[in-house]
Amino acid sequence: MSTPDFSNGTLAVRGGEERPLALGAAQVPIFQSAAFAYPDIEAWQAAALGNAAGDIYSRNSNPTVTVFEEKVRLLERAEAATSFASGMAAISNTLFTLLRPGDRAVSVTDTYGGTSKLFLKFLPNMDIKVDLVDTGDHAGLDAAIAQGCKVVYLETPTNPTLKIIDLRRAIVAAKRVGATTIVDNTFATPINQLPISLGADLVVHSATKFLGGHDDAMGGILAGRSELVSKVHHYREINGACLSAMSAYLLLRGLKTIELRVARQNATALSMARYLRAHPAVESVFYPGLETHRDHSIAAMQMTGFGGVLSFAVKGNVDASTRFLNALRLAQRAASLGSVNTLAGPPRTTSHVECSVEERAKLGIPESLVRYSCGIENFDDLRADVDQALKHV
Numbered sequence: 001m002s003t004p005d006f007s008n009g010t011l012a013v014r015g016g017e018e019r020p021l022a023l024g025a026a027q028v029p030i031f032q033s034a035a036f037a038y039p040d041i042e043a044w045q046a047a048a049l050g051n052a053a054g055d056i057y058s059r060n061s062n063p064t065v066t067v068f069e070e071k072v073r074l075l076e077r078a079e080a081a082t083s084f085a086s087g088m089a090a091i092s093n094t095l096f097t098l099l100r101p102g103d104r105a106v107s108v109t110d111t112y113g114g115t116s117k118l119f120l121k122f123l124p125n126m127d128i129k130v131d132l133v134d135t136g137d138h139a140g141l142d143a144a145i146a147q148g149c150k151v152v153y154l155e156t157p158t159n160p161t162l163k164i165i166d167l168r169r170a171i172v173a174a175k176r177v178g179a180t181t182i183v184d185n186t187f188a189t190p191i192n193q194l195p196i197s198l199g200a201d202l203v204v205h206s207a208t209k210f211l212g213g214h215d216d217a218m219g220g221i222l223a224g225r226s227e228l229v230s231k232v233h234h235y236r237e238i239n240g241a242c243l244s245a246m247s248a249y250l251l252l253r254g255l256k257t258i259e260l261r262v263a264r265q266n267a268t269a270l271s272m273a274r275y276l277r278a279h280p281a282v283e284s285v286f287y288p289g290l291e292t293h294r295d296h297s298i299a300a301m302q303m304t305g306f307g308g309v310l311s312f313a314v315k316g317n318v319d320a321s322t323r324f325l326n327a328l329r330l331a332q333r334a335a336s337l338g339s340v341n342t343l344a345g346p347p348r349t350t351s352h353v354e355c356s357v358e359e360r361a362k363l364g365i366p367e368s369l370v371r372y373s374c375g376i377e378n379f380d381d382l383r384a385d386v387d388q389a390l391k392h393v
């Protein structure tokens, strides 16, 4: 079971579960214990030195958490994985481990709001230079990478306007200068996109979103090359941003159904995007699955599904989008995404709350934009909900 011979639907259910199924438990128990006791000091020391398997203290490792890491490792086709208290903990621990003062990193302007704050503020504070290229400027990205850099950080599709980065092309450019490529695969999920199979060194996730899928637990994960993952893991052991056993359990329970959920969410998002594109109260729709999307052909090459999130600008100003959102009866007005519940919100209170009006304008995010994360409810009910709410625009 620990070899990735199975497809993702099977790995999501059974992958990585061998070790903790003690006493005949058919499902992974919650190891709600900070420390682990040993029969004698010799056995304890053997585990502490890594000469024998065993958990010592849950900031370093915990059996429930280890199953979660192993399952995502298998799903992402990675050599190793380590988990975190949140997606931002995964991203910041990874960047702070891999970058040193004087290093240069290249990314794009449309990364998740919190990630973008790291690039614009916290990394420059440590004398790390970060160059952000306009998302979707494929040649510009090549050129910025070719100047030489330590890290290339990519996210695709992007939040909230669903732009696409050509992963194969960016990874080739990064390899040419010996840079480490990190891909935030939160929006795509390993069901729709496998960056490591396309040559990326590392993948990060906000497990809070599609991996857990139920909006009931926070978590983050890093998966990829062993040598890099273990460096970041050692930093996390000291930094302390570890995933709790209870959250790992909830995320594991959610992960079991990821293939079913994402297939449904892909289908609903595509139908919703087509419906909205034809609606007279809608100005524009952003979804990589639409043939009219600028980078649809790149998305179709690197993704096997286009994801459960879309965004659209309603006709009129901010007030029109506020009236629309307030009128929704089924979709919840909430900041997250990737849940079994449909969630909707404006980027100014969700992904890009950390940005000013000017910064959002520079990123091409219309103030009347609505981000809509499809859940697994019945599509006709969701469409009827959107339809009645659009009457208030």
Ligand SMILES: *Cc1c(COP(=O)(O)O)cnc(C)c1O
Pocket (backbone or CB within 6 Å): 086, 087, 088, 089, 112, 114, 155, 159, 184, 186, 187, 205, 206, 207, 208, 209, 218, 219, 220
């Ligand atoms: C939510 C999100 C994050 C941050 O994850 P948290 O679990 O909220 O810390 C990072 N990247 C993307 C694309 C996200 O959607």
